[in-house]
Amino acid sequence: MIRVLIAEDQEIVRRGLKTLLAIKPDLQIVGEADNGQRAIQLIESLQAEFLPPDVVLMDIRMPVMDGVEATRLICEKFPGMKILILTTFDDAKYVAEALRFGAKGYLLKDTPTEELAEAIRSIHKGYTQFGPGIVEKMIANVAVLETDKQQLPPGMTELTPREREILLMIAKGASNREIAQAIFLSEGTVRNHISNILARLNLRDRTQAAIVANSCLSWLENSESIMGLE
Numbered sequence: 056m057i058r059v060l061i062a063e064d065q066e067i068v069r070r071g072l073k074t075l076l077a078i079k080p081d082l083q084i085v086g087e088a089d090n091g092q093r094a095i096q097l098i099e100s101l102q103a104e105f106l107p108p109d110v111v112l113m114d115i116r117m118p119v120m121d122g123v124e125a126t127r128l129i130c131e132k133f134p135g136m137k138i139l140i141l142t143t144f145d146d147a148k149y150v151a152e153a154l155r156f157g158a159k160g161y162l163l164k165d166t167p168t169e170e171l172a173e174a175i176r177s178i179h180k181g182y183t184q185f186g187p188g189i190v191e192k193m194i195a196n197v198a199v200l201e202t203d204k205q206q207l208p209p210g211m212t213e214l215t216p217r218e219r220e221i222l223l224m225i226a227k228g229a230s231n232r233e234i235a236q237a238i239f240l241s242e243g244t245v246r247n248h249i250s251n252i253l254a255r256l257n258l259r260d261r262t263q264a265a266i267v268a269n270s271c272l273s274w275l276e277n278s279e280s281i282m283g284l285e
Contacts, residue, residue: 058083060087060094061087076171085106091117095125095128098111098133110138112175121149127153129157130156139161139184141161142161152216160178160183162174
């Protein structure tokens with residue numbers, strides 16, 4: 056029996072996945088979480104009972120803690136646990152970061168149930184699993200990103216995909232509230248990300264960040280379109 060935990064913020068999607076997968080005789084749904092932080096809490100509780108999940112189905116875009124950060128923490132704390140990312144084509148830049156942190160593959164959210172079940176089995180056995188489209192999207196843009204990369208300010212390539220996304224919005228004049236609403240985070244979380252951006256780029260304030268971001272706007276926009284792999 057393969058024990059599965061589902062981390063997905065949209066209840067209708069989460070319930071649907073649970074219903075469809077629970078009928079598989081070799082799969083057992085052991086927990087549901089609506090954000091990455093809650094997923095980690097559930098895993099810790101299950102681990103304490105010596106019944107941890109074998110595979111975590113992880114959404115990328117979630118409030119409180121997104122799937123990228125949750126993947127990083129889970130892979131650090133529970134290195135034997137397998138994570139399968141559930142994503143959309145537009146989430147390509149985040150998928151790469153999750154894979155770098157230890158996720159074993161990804162599938163698009165519209166993957167048929169039978170294929171999803173088979174992917175869970177494959178991940179559990181130690182194989183990787185890659186859905187269509189996103190890798191091709193990354194390869195098509197890598198050359199552009201590598202060309203631009205040499206002229207970037209120090210620290211720019213160290214920004215996470217989320218930090219780049221926020222920096223790009225700063226460059227376009229978005230306020231903290233507008234950024235928070237656009238990417239479904241709290242304003243406090245956005246402020247924390249901005250503090251990290253300023254520290255990585257050795258900048259004094261948001262105005263300097265906007266100036267620097269506009270100086271490498273093309274690179275930021277290109278990095279949004281691939282997977283954050285440099």
